Each structure stands twice: as structure tokens, then as C-alpha cells.
Amino acid sequence: MKNLLFFLVFLHIFLYYVLFFFFPETHHLLEVFLLPSLFLVGLLGLRWARNLKDPTRNSWIVLSLATFVYIIGDILWFYYDYSGLESGKASGADLLYYICAFFLVIGISGLLKASISKFSFRCIYLDIWTLMIIIASVVSQFLLYPLWTQSDLDVLSRLALLFYPLLDLLIIFFALLIAYRWPRQERAKAYWLIAGIFFWVVVDSYYLLEGIQQTYEAGNFFAPFWGFGFFCFFFALQQHVADEEKKSQ
Numbered sequence: 001m002k003n004l005l006f007f008l009v010f011l012h013i014f015l016y017y018v019l020f021f022f023f024p025e026t027h028h029l030l031e032v033f034l035l036p037s038l039f040l041v042g043l044l045g046l047r048w049a050r051n052l053k054d055p056t057r058n059s060w061i062v063l064s065l066a067t068f069v070y071i072i073g074d075i076l077w078f079y080y081d082y083s084g085l086e087s088g089k090a091s092g093a094d095l096l097y098y099i100c101a102f103f104l105v106i107g108i109s110g111l112l113k114a115s116i117s118k119f120s121f122r123c124i125y126l127d128i129w130t131l132m133i134i135i136a137s138v139v140s141q142f143l144l145y146p147l148w149t150q151s152d153l154d155v156l157s158r159l160a161l162l163f164y165p166l167l168d169l170l171i172i173f174f175a176l177l178i179a180y181r182w183p184r185q186e187r188a189k190a191y192w193l194i195a196g197i198f199f200w201v202v203v204d205s206y207y208l209l210e211g212i213q214q215t216y217e218a219g220n221f222f223a224p225f226w227g228f229g230f231f232c233f234f235f236a237l238q239q240h241v242a243d244e245e246k247k248s249q
Contacts, residue, residue: 005041005238009231012037016224032078034227035071041234042067048241059110060237066103067230073097104200108193189239196232199225 016033019026042064049060073096080093203225 005044006235009037009041013224013228020221030223032074034224035074038067038071038227038230041231042071045234045237048237052241052244054244055114056111056240059107059114060240062103062110063107063233063237066100066107067233069096069100069103070226070230073100108197111193186240186243189236189243192232192236192239196229196236199229199232203229 012034016030019030019033045064045067046061049057049064052060073093076093076096203222206222206225
């Protein structure tokens with residue numbers, strides 16, 4: 001089953017780039033090309049996460065639900081783009097993308113909390129950081145980002161816009177802590193998490209730059225990186241399920 005899923009996912013990715021490089025006229029189709037695979041991954045991930053009995057169960061459920069939020073957001077974005085409409089930062093698609101990002105933050109921090117003593121002050125500290133990430137990302141994206149192109153915006157305010165990608169790096173730091181705290185024999189899933197977050201950081205940085213330069217193009221090279229991130233999260237969950245089965249034997 002695992003090898004079959006690997007094959008299907010990477011075949012889908014390969015076909016995406018075949019269309020991207022050799023059939024550029026299909027750029028509208030590319031917006032939603034990976035969604036069937038993502039739907040399957042999200043469905044299986046949610047099923048496996050619900051069957052878990054360990055403290056990380058809710059965190060894996062949140063990460064699986066984020067997949068469906070992203071799929072709905074991508075369908076909305078495809079509708080805006082195909083119809084020639086300007087989605088804007090207040091569109092339903094952007095709102096869903098940010099809900100998806102919040103799910104990611106909450107899920108990753110929850111996995112880290114599961115490796116810490118339940119009543120430890122470090123859990124409270126982590127909750128504070130998670131809340132700060134959510135608030136700061138909302139403020140930077142919806143309040144500061146639209147001001148970027150205004151000529152009277154000072155340098156300090158422009159630099160504040162770069163805070164959002166730094167939040168992604170903070171999530172990577174959370175994942176690295178997970179890799180450090182989990183037993184060595186279970187770190188494969190942490191590496192999958194880090195790989196997934198890496199894809200998110202790359203594509204977030206790309207779209208930040210595209211937004212500043214106002215040069216967005218549908219079906220671009222980096223567009224599927226969010227989907228790649230979800231694939232990595234799914235393989236991390238798959239590894240976690242395998243680890244839990246070994247423990248129960």
C-alpha cells in the first residue's frame with residue numbers, strides 16, 4: 001500500500017511538470033491538477049488519524065483536515081482565475097488558505113506538545129508562541145501587505161512584511177525540536193514533517209515576492225509545492241501509524 005501511494009503521488013507530480021513544461025496552454029488546469037491525489041491523501045490520513053490512540057491523535061486529525069481546507073481553497077482560486085476575476089486578499093480562497101496555514105501551525109505545535117510533559121511550563125510557552133504566530137500572520141498579511149506598494153510606506157513597515165516567512169522558519173524550528181525529542185528510531189516521521197514544511201516555506205516566500213512585484217502567473221513552477229507539503233505530512237502520518245503498530249505488538 002505504501003509503495004503504491006508513493007508511486008501514484010510521484011507519478012502525479014511528474015505529470016504536472018510534463019504539462020507545465022511542454023503544454024503551457026494548460027496553465028488553468030494546472031491550478032487543480034494535484035487535487036485528486038490530495039483528496040485521497042487527506043481522506044486516508046483522516047481515517048488513520050482517527051484510529052490512533054496516542055496523545056498525537058488530535059494533532060494528526062488537524063493536519064489531515066488542513067488538506068481538505070486547502071482543496072476547497074484551490075477550487076475557489078481556480079474559479080477566480082479561470083473567470084478572470086481578481087480574488088484580492090479578502091476573497092474566500094485567501095481566507096481558506098490562511099485557515100489551512102493556521103491548522104498547520106496548530107497541528108505541528110500539538111505534535112511538539114505531545115512530546116513534552118503535560119503540565120510543563122514549556123507547553124504554556126509553546127501555546128503562547130502558537131497564538132503569536134496566528135495573530136502576527138493575520139496582521140502582517142491583511143494589514144501590512146496591502147500597504148507595500150504605497151510610496152509613503154517607511155522602510156520599517158516594509159521590513160515587517162518579511163516577518164511572515166520568518167514564521168514559517170519558526171514552524172521549522174518546532175519540527176526540528178520534534179526530531180530532537182522523539183526517539184531515534186521514530187525520527188523518520190519528523191524528517192517527513194520537516195520536508196513538508198520546507199515546501200511550504202519555499203512557496204510562501206515565492207508568493208510573497210510575486211505579490212510584491214504583482215507578477216503572479218497561474219499554474220507556475222512553485223504552485224504545487226503546497227500539495228507536496230501535504231504529501232510529506234501524509235507520509236509522516238503513515239510512518240507514525242507504523243511506529244504505533246510496532247509498539248502494540
